[in-house]
Amino acid sequence: MKPKIMTQTEFLHIVMPFKDKVFRLAKRLLVSREEAEDATQEVLLKLWKNKTKIQEYKNVEAFSMTMTKNFCLDKLKSKQAQNLKLVHSNYQDNNTSLQKQLEFSDSVNWVAKIMEDLPEQQKMVVQLRDIEQYDFDEIAKMLDMNNTAVRVALSRARKTIREKLTKTHNYGVK
Amino acid sequence: MVLNNIEQLLEKYNNGETSLKEEQQLKDYFKQETVAPHLEMYKPMFAYFSVSQEEKFTKDVPLKSNKNNLYKWISVAAVAVLMLGFYFKSPLTSAEDLGTYDDPEMAYLEVKKSLEMISKQFNKGASSINYLAEVDNTTRLIFKK
Numbered sequence: 561m562k563p564k565i566m567t568q569t570e571f572l573h574i575v576m577p578f579k580d581k582v583f584r585l586a587k588r589l590l591v592s593r594e595e596a597e598d599a600t601q602e603v604l605l606k607l608w609k610n611k612t613k614i615q616e617y618k619n620v621e622a623f624s625m626t627m628t629k630n631f632c633l634d635k636l637k638s639k640q641a642q643n644l645k646l647v648h649s650n651y652q653d654n655n656t657s658l659q660k661q662l663e664f665s666d667s668v669n670w671v672a673k674i675m676e677d678l679p680e681q682q683k684m685v686v687q688l689r690d691i692e693q694y695d696f697d698e699i700a701k702m703l704d705m706n707n708t709a710v711r712v713a714l715s716r717a718r719k720t721i722r723e724k725l726t727k728t729h730n731y732g733v734k
Numbered sequence: 735m736v737l738n739n740i741e742q743l744l745e746k747y748n749n750g751e752t753s754l755k756e757e758q759q760l761k762d763y764f765k766q767e768t769v770a771p772h773l774e775m776y777k778p779m780f781a782y783f784s785v786s787q788e789e790k791f792t793k794d795v796p797l798k799s800n801k802n803n804l805y806k807w808i809s810v811a812a813v814a815v816l817m818l819g820f821y822f823k824s825p826l827t828s829a830e831d832l833g834t835y836d837d838p839e840m841a842y843l844e845v846k847k848s849l850e851m852i853s854k855q856f857n858k859g860a861s862s863i864n865y866l867a868e869v870d871n872t873t874r875l876i877f878k879k
Contacts, residue, residue: 568797575795583791597793605796667778668785690783693754715750721779722748729775 566611574614575604578621581692582628588687589632591676599635603628625702629684636680667728674724681705682717689714737770744776 582603587596607614607624614620675683681703688699689710700707740763746752747760763769764780835841 571797572795579795580789580791584786584789587789597791600791601793601796608797668782671778671782672786690757691786693757695754711750713750715748718748718750722775725775725779 566615571608571611574620575607575624578624579604581621582624584691585625585628585684585687586632588675588683589629589680590635595635599628599632603631619701622698622702625688626704629703633680667725670728671721671725674721678717678720682713682720685710685713686717686721690718740770740773744773 579600583596583600586599586603587593590596590599603624606627607620614623617623675686678686684703685699688694688702689696694702696707696710699705699710703710705713740760743752743756743760747757752760760776761780761784764773764777765784769777835844
């Protein structure tokens, strides 16, 4: 059967469920909100341009996450080459509207800061597992790693976060 | 949930061995007001994960159709062709400068020569219309009566 041309509505129907995940992964890597927004638009535009192809993919979501990863890593690489420093000033724009969450605000932001210092691969693994709750096979596919490597990276990242939080907790260092 | 169980799960969690379901149990446990004091440091971590999960992409999804692009390029090409047309046209009009005479005597002679030539050619042209008089003659013959 010949694939028919996808309409905008059909396309949006496909990408809507995971566009936030694309954005969050981009933000995890690029840190700045604006840059993550630009990256997300770029990725979605690329998907739209390849709309005839994406109908053939079984898992458009996984494909899009891989695309996001590659796009952001390229961006970081070129940025490093230009010797530019990342600007990050938007930890606050999480949904910390509830009073209960405000109490945590400081220590929660501290977790964001800790995650920023993780190596890129560990950042992505934590993002995809602890925040997006993908299973290990999906993450392995998205990041082009094997299952064990994903678990190892995840374990390292979690232990680093725990250690830094324990230190903060014990000494009140912020 | 039993504290012992939570501690075991955390051990597994830190080794990257928990299932999604077990991780949800941990998240639920740390959502509580009070947790065991020695596990307090995990609280902001799981809180951060939950908060991060809620972040949304609020910008528009950019969809440009290829058709619009084509029209855009056609108009660009049309403008380029027009500009080229003007560019090549203008030097031709200025090249039609045929020069002038400085001496009035010379200019008079040249004008006279030109006018003579025009009149000569005109008469030559007009003489060839003389046969039209024949048409008159013929019509007179027919409509005599």
